Amino acid sequence: MKENTMDVKCCMYKQNRLYEKLKNAVIDMDEEEAGKTAEEIVSSGADIPKAVEYGLVGGMDVVAKYYDEETYFIPEVLMCADAMYAGMAPLKKAMPVSAETGQHVIVIGSVFGDTHDIGKNIVALFLEGSGFKVINLGRDVAPEVFVDAAEKYNADIIVISTLMTTTMWGMKDVIEMLKVRGLRDRVKVMVGGKPLSLNFAKKIGADGYSHDAKAAVALAKKLIYEDYSLQK
Numbered sequence: 001m002k003e004n005t006m007d008v009k010c011c012m013y014k015q016n017r018l019y020e021k022l023k024n025a026v027i028d029m030d031e032e033e034a035g036k037t038a039e040e041i042v043s044s045g046a047d048i049p050k051a052v053e054y055g056l057v058g059g060m061d062v063v064a065k066y067y068d069e070e071t072y073f074i075p076e077v078l079m080c081a082d083a084m085y086a087g088m089a090p091l092k093k094a095m096p097v098s099a100e101t102g103q104h105v106i107v108i109g110s111v112f113g114d115t116h117d118i119g120k121n122i123v124a125l126f127l128e129g130s131g132f133k134v135i136n137l138g139r140d141v142a143p144e145v146f147v148d149a150a151e152k153y154n155a156d157i158i159v160i161s162t163l164m165t166t167t168m169w170g171m172k173d174v175i176e177m178l179k180v181r182g183l184r185d186r187v188k189v190m191v192g193g194k195p196l197s198l199n200f201a202k203k204i205g206a207d208g209y210s211h212d213a214k215a216a217v218a219l220a221k222k223l224i225y226e227d228y229s230l231q232k
Helices: 002-027 031-044 048-068 072-096 096-100 118-129 143-152 170-180 197-203 213-225
Strands: 105-110 133-136 157-161 188-192 208-209
Touching: 002 031, 002 133, 031 048, 031 072, 031 096, 031 133, 048 072, 048 118, 072 118, 096 213, 105 118, 105 143, 118 133, 118 157, 118 213, 133 170, 133 197, 143 170, 157 170, 170 188, 170 197, 188 197, 197 208, 208 213
Parallel strands: 105 133, 105 157, 157 188, 188 208
Antiparallel strands: none
């Protein structure tokens, strides 16, 4: 009995070391190491969902912190994302069906008329790194494209961004179209971007506003798990 307990503890220790190694590979922007460690995790029979949670998501949580503190900037975040994707590839192949299909879905894009997408892409990376399934529609996205995608992918949240004051009111068009399609009660709407504010988000009927990538992740979790909304 004692030997079995020791074996279990030893196995858990080895698995935790692998998760930590994967986490550090993401933080260190080491794409090759992330891929190799993920393959080692799969071949060792370790818990795949835990590897995603503690390794990839844990790593991106630290990256988000560094980005918020201005220790990392956009180039570093993109390289960390490459490492995350390298680690995700072998894990995704081995992912239990129930774990993958249980993901919450977020549709994201820049509002119609806005061709800026760097900030939006950073938000998308952090959301994906935090365990969400993200459908990135790109930039200059028409209202019907947002709503079509939300319906097609059974999305929990639509995230809309803009850096232009001339396009910000187009976000309300997406919300109105959700109402017309009968989807507004099911799909939450997050907005973000330099010219926006919390008051503007409330005014157009959005459920939440975030000013950066880290805040966007926290808000998405709040919208889904706490049923939060600015409109309540």
